[in-house]
Amino acid sequence: MTEKISLSHGGGGRQTHDLIQGVFTKRFGMDDPMTDSAILTVPSSKIAFTTDSYVIDPIFFPGGNIGKLAICGTVNDLAVSGADPKYIAAAFIIEEGFDTGDLEKIAFSMADQAEAAGVKIVTGDTKVVEKGQCDGLFITTTGIGILRDEYADIGSGIRVKPGDRLIINGSSGNHAVTILASRRNLTFDTPLISDCAALNHLIRKILDNSGEVHFMRDLTRGGLASVLNELAAMTGCGITVEENSVPVDEPVRGLCEILGFDPLAMANEGKVLVVADHAEADKILNIMRSFPEGKDASIIGTVTGERPGRVVLNSSTGGTRFLDMPSGIQLPRIC
Amino acid sequence: MKYVDEFREKKLISNLADQIKRSASGEYTFMEVCGGHTAAIHRFGIPSLLPHGIKLISGPGCPVCVTSTEYIDRLIALSFTRGVAVATFGDLMRVPGTESSLSEARAGGADVRVVLSAYEALEIARSHHDLNVVFPAIGFETTAPGTAVTVLKAAGEGTENFFVLNAHKVMPPAMEEIIRAGTHIDGFICPGHVSVITGSSAFEFIPRNYGLACVITGFEPTDLLSAILMLIKQINNHAPCVEIQYKRAVTPAGNIVAQKFMNEVFEPCDSDWRGLGVIPSSGLTLRERLKNFDAGTAFIIEVPRNEPDPFCICGEILRGVSIPDECALFAKACTPVHPVGACMVSDEGACNTFFKYHTHD
Amino acid sequence: MCLSVPARVVSVDGEMADVSVGGAIFRAGLQMVENVRAGDYVLLHAGFAIEKLNEEDALETLRLLKEMDDAITE
Numbered sequence: 001m002t003e004k005i006s007l008s009h010g011g012g013g014r015q016t017h018d019l020i021q022g023v024f025t026k027r028f029g030m031d032d033p034m035t036d037s038a039i040l041t042v043p044s045s046k047i048a049f050t051t052d053s054y055v056i057d058p059i060f061f062p063g064g065n066i067g068k069l070a071i072c073g074t075v076n077d078l079a080v081s082g083a084d085p086k087y088i089a090a091a092f093i094i095e096e097g098f099d100t101g102d103l104e105k106i107a108f109s110m111a112d113q114a115e116a117a118g119v120k121i122v123t124g125d126t127k128v129v130e131k132g133q134c135d136g137l138f139i140t141t142t143g144i145g146i147l148r149d150e151y152a153d154i155g156s157g158i159r160v161k162p163g164d165r166l167i168i169n170g171s172s173g174n175h176a177v178t179i180l181a182s183r184r185n186l187t188f189d190t191p192l193i194s195d196c197a198a199l200n201h202l203i204r205k206i207l208d209n210s211g212e213v214h215f216m217r218d219l220t221r222g223g224l225a226s227v228l229n230e231l232a233a234m235t236g237c238g239i240t241v242e243e244n245s246v247p248v249d250e251p252v253r254g255l256c257e258i259l260g261f262d263p264l265a266m267a268n269e270g271k272v273l274v275v276a277d278h279a280e281a282d283k284i285l286n287i288m289r290s291f292p293e294g295k296d297a298s299i300i301g302t303v304t305g306e307r308p309g310r311v312v313l314n315s316s317t318g319g320t321r322f323l324d325m326p327s328g329i330q331l332p333r334i335c
Numbered sequence: 336m337k338y339v340d341e342f343r344e345k346k347l348i349s350n351l352a353d354q355i356k357r358s359a360s361g362e363y364t365f366m367e368v369c370g371g372h373t374a375a376i377h378r379f380g381i382p383s384l385l386p387h388g389i390k391l392i393s394g395p396g397c398p399v400c401v402t403s404t405e406y407i408d409r410l411i412a413l414s415f416t417r418g419v420a421v422a423t424f425g426d427l428m429r430v431p432g433t434e435s436s437l438s439e440a441r442a443g444g445a446d447v448r449v450v451l452s453a454y455e456a457l458e459i460a461r462s463h464h465d466l467n468v469v470f471p472a473i474g475f476e477t478t479a480p481g482t483a484v485t486v487l488k489a490a491g492e493g494t495e496n497f498f499v500l501n502a503h504k505v506m507p508p509a510m511e512e513i514i515r516a517g518t519h520i521d522g523f524i525c526p527g528h529v530s531v532i533t534g535s536s537a538f539e540f541i542p543r544n545y546g547l548a549c550v551i552t553g554f555e556p557t558d559l560l561s562a563i564l565m566l567i568k569q570i571n572n573h574a575p576c577v578e579i580q581y582k583r584a585v586t587p588a589g590n591i592v593a594q595k596f597m598n599e600v601f602e603p604c605d606s607d608w609r610g611l612g613v614i615p616s617s618g619l620t621l622r623e624r625l626k627n628f629d630a631g632t633a634f635i636i637e638v639p640r641n642e643p644d645p646f647c648i649c650g651e652i653l654r655g656v657s658i659p660d661e662c663a664l665f666a667k668a669c670t671p672v673h674p675v676g677a678c679m680v681s682d683e684g685a686c687n688t689f690f691k692y693h694t695h696d
Numbered sequence: 697m698c699l700s701v702p703a704r705v706v707s708v709d710g711e712m713a714d715v716s717v718g719g720a721i722f723r724a725g726l727q728m729v730e731n732v733r734a735g736d737y738v739l740l741h742a743g744f745a746i747e748k749l750n751e752e753d754a755l756e757t758l759r760l761l762k763e764m765d766d767a768i769t770e
Binding site: 250257260317318 | 336339343345348349352374377378379380381382383384451556682683690691692
């Protein structure tokens, strides 16, 4: 393989074959011969199906890279729907001149992450575009997961009721602030890294041990504030959040103070909100805390029957205010 | 975080709230004139801690909100000028001009970059000799000294491709204008960080000439509540004066070094405040010997004719005579996602804050 | 934009300093403040330190608040 990716790598001929074989298939554990479609056997049940594109800038950041992000993002989308993630398709749009060594690192990350999550990358595509036609590398991942009937409505919020507790698996805003800091070449006293992580094992354990999970969603763009407002709107319930209970790491707080951002509205890539019956909240909290991705898990609030459709924040000062849907683009190309 | 957490202790806050309830006898209207105070008051839920008789209103304390539409239009025109890059504070990006905004200009191919300081803008100029870098100099006395230091640095090094499009304003004349325009105010929560630079002496004329209470305060919940308590006591005792609550940062004389930089680079001029009109001696302009850094002089800028939306009442909101939800456009045609007036664009604007946080009824 | 936050001076390098806000390090111009040393706290605004925070006065303010607290709880 050459040092840099060139247009001929996307031409469909020998160089394309070299690229696919040299960088992707061996690492992804794909079998020969390569066919146009992966043929899969799935049990006769519902399947969960999701797709996402990743255009993050910068491509490499503390805590991960665009490839790790792509696998985790798709795995999490399936997991929070209650499904067992199984198969992933990965499509790459590569800018002419992209460093081959970097591409290999990214592929390696993806293979590593897929293995850890217990999913298989079964098919993919590569295209190379001229310089300036895309920014380095864009990845699209599509995923399939097997869904048991009892979890089919977990994304709709239909079972959410007043009295339910809201539980989050850790601190808010780490991914967004890490990306912002990387772009501005800011440094930190204590290293701040993206929380990019696959949560399917954590979620599986919760679902296996509790039949009273009423809703789950991962907290990506727009952060916690966004998801809480969506939930309130979907269910017609009110939501009360205790500001003191939402974990926020010190460097995230500091950067948000100085730039005027709300840590609760910042993007994450390894956080899930679980809404469950209040009797199960402590058990779920302990399950989360038994995983490294959940060591700072916290019960942050309650679903109520008051102020339907609104999210109320009990401020750390003792005052109260609404926590509204974040508006405007706080940070572009965060994922 | 030191100097932050200690001033947010819940018990101290609830005690202050109790004291306020016990001291308040009747109705009080206090105006704050600092965007940072607007945001802090609502972020910490301060109004929910106060008895009903105390009304907090916002004045023209948000530098973005009081910047004229014409200024934004001039920046947009500059950004499309060949060889010019506009390096601006992020706050200006979404402010609506007559036809567009800097954010839309960037999407349309203009060279617009976000910086965190005037210094960063100068550094862009230093490392890009082929570019004329224009820094929109907005802000009050808190920010003007930073611009002044940067202009002097550029002058000292002989940098020729760095310019400022000046719109710095100073607070006291605007506060006087609001008092004279007749807005009913019992006292001012005076701007905390403007006062760091000017000192408390800049506000002495308010109790002396107009008999209104003044307290200069910080941005933590205990600061704000202490200030409200101090204002109530001044009024109850019929003893209006200027008190400094924010002693850890503000002195009577202010930051003399910063003032010297400002005086070296700027001189007073009349300035157009959106919603208030032209206020004499309320702005800062570059002194003659530094006019070569003035983007307004260096570039010919043509701007479209501006017809303000007839229903937009930003002016009345900035003067404190109306509150955001009295505007016909509020939360309907004018939202944080699609702002019509500047009060909705800026995160420190009264309308934006009201929309985001508005307190329990 | 009006945002100024207390920042701890980490190191001084001529007229510039590295300052820390909750662990995030920023560059700040020191032209407007005098005798700044590592460990001092300054108010950081738009890339400049606009004032040195006075620890005695901060403690005094807190002391007054706590006194009031004690008076109420007695």
